[in-house]
Amino acid sequence: MITFLSDYGPGDEYVGVVHGVIARIAPGLQVLDLGHGVPPQDVRTGARRLARAVPFTPPGVHLAVVDPGVGGPRRAVALRAADRWFVGPDNGLLIDAAERFGGVAEAYDVGESPWRLEPVSATFHGRDIFAPVAAHLALGEVPDAPVEAASLVRLPRLQARRDGGAIVAHALEVDGFGNVRLDAPAGTAARTAGGHPVVVARTFGDALPGGLLLYTESDGGLALAVNGGSAAALLGLRAGDEVRLEGIPTTREIRPLGDSPGATSPERSGDEASGRGRSEASP
Numbered sequence: 079m080i081t082f083l084s085d086y087g088p089g090d091e092y093v094g095v096v097h098g099v100i101a102r103i104a105p106g107l108q109v110l111d112l113g114h115g116v117p118p119q120d121v122r123t124g125a126r127r128l129a130r131a132v133p134f135t136p137p138g139v140h141l142a143v144v145d146p147g148v149g150g151p152r153r154a155v156a157l158r159a160a161d162r163w164f165v166g167p168d169n170g171l172l173i174d175a176a177e178r179f180g181g182v183a184e185a186y187d188v189g190e191s192p193w194r195l196e197p198v199s200a201t202f203h204g205r206d207i208f209a210p211v212a213a214h215l216a217l218g219e220v221p222d223a224p225v226e227a228a229s230l231v232r233l234p235r236l237q238a239r240r241d242g243g244a245i246v247a248h249a250l251e252v253d254g255f256g257n258v259r260l261d262a263p264a265g266t267a268a269r270t271a272g273g274h275p276v277v278v279a280r281t282f283g284d285a286l287p288g289g290l291l292l293y294t295e296s297d298g299g300l301a302l303a304v305n306g307g308s309a310a311a312l313l314g315l316r317a318g319d320e321v322r323l324e325g326i327p328t329t330r331e332i333r334p335l336g337d338s339p340g341a342t343s344p345e346r347s348g349d350e351a352s353g354r355g356r357s358e359a360s361p
Contacts, residue, residue, distance in 0.1 A: 079108045079138035080212050083128050085116040096209045103213035119146035121171050123251045123317050129174035137161040141212040142171050149200035154189040154207045156221050157182045165212045170233035186221035238262045244324040249315045256308025258315050260300045269325025271302055272313040
């Protein structure tokens with residue numbers, strides 16, 4: 079089986095073309111779409127979504143394409159972690175997902191793979207390199223150009239910090255509803271977020287319509303939402319932006335930054351493993 083995640087979106091033929099390339103090489107092979115709504119060129123969000131999703135899929139090949147550096151010097155790679163392969167650009171997209179399965183055991187540069195389609199487009203490596211490589215891996219073949227796992231690109235880590243009586247957190251991801259995942263520790267309470275009044279709530283309906291709430295996601299992480307609206311729009315936040323949480327209870331009442339909250343999901347993302355609290359069931 080192959081899973082497929084990208085920022086290709088639903089409106090163009092790109093996803094279908096990738097499926098077509100795989101089907102020509104491995105007819106009958108199941109391809110499971112994890113989603114193609116990653117914000118364009120947002121590698122960090124793609125990495126988190128991939129890492130959240132793959133622990134709930136069977137072993138196989140995981141193809142991911144969020145590739146703002148396509149056609150440039152970045153490598154095309156295939157990574158093995160336990161009984162899974164991860165295929166995509168070497169830009170940090172695959173690392174957190176691989177770490178869910180013990181980390182990268184083997185890494186290969188597949189940019190010059192004999193499996194690729196010729197001629198190779200400078201702008202559609204999903205079709206010409208990643209799809210055929212994923213298909214051949216799913217058939218049990220192995221690449222032939224190993225590279226050091228230590229040479230793989232990793233995304234810079236974001237980390238929430240204390241600033242007096244406040245916590246300055248980062249927007250790790252904005253989902254399709256405008257909910258904003260944060261790197262502040264789960265269980266954090268606040269009276270304002272980004273200068274707006276916020277209530278600590280169990281679910282969306284615990285806040286008034288249009289009200290901002292701070293809640294615990296299904297994976298145990300912390301997030302902001304607006305009941306019936308978009309927290310990202312209200313606060314003007316995009317992935318990577320900072321948001322200030324103020325009116326924090328005393329230190330004795332909250333978990334220090336870096337402590338791991340109680341797990342509600344069996345996996346941890348790279349951001350979580352770095353001690354910034356669980357913020358996804360991921361990714």
